[in-house]
Amino acid sequence: MYSLPELLFAYDALEPVIDKETMEVHHKGHHKTYVEKINTILSKYSDLQKLPIEELLSRLDDVPAVIRNDVRNQGGGHYTHSLFWRTLSPRKGLSPTGELANRIDATFGGFSQFKERFSEIAIKHFGSGYAWLSVNPEGELIAESLPNQDTPLLKNCHPVFLLDLWEHAYYLKYRNRRAEFVKAFWEVVNWAEVSERFNKAKVNHFPRQSGVA
């Protein structure tokens, strides 16, 4: 059974970028509901309950068809939010480090260019979903957006970074001004965690390409 992870910071710690009320509703409301629903969906599937959420979503073809779409949505919601909380930090103004920084420079032409590209993807994404940075099976960095609760795991990519584009992530403070939310969001990215996830992606997800990604 899955459980709601505790935040590593207070609900008001990301102020003024993300307000306390949004964080409370997002974590104790939306995320908690995803956890409750995926647990209900899997209540009769004890083997699937034992899988780490990342593995469950990576193996959707093994999930019975009758619950596959619900697992994709509700399990996806648990995974995306668990990852989102870990990649946020009250320590404002950080930037990528180590090999991730080098890789961003090589792929996008620099950190500023990466932020521009990622922001453009996030702002232009139609409807609900997430902007993602992931490592594909060839070891390349991929910036893209995906709808709803879909994750790069569906494409055998390893997620390292994401931005929640559902209106519940920003509407209380930013209303319909998603672009303002995207611009402000960069101040509260936990780049230490994201850089570490990139390193683990190389070692664990693509062991034969450890020198590539």
Ligand SMILES: [Fe+2]
């Ligand atoms: Fe969300």
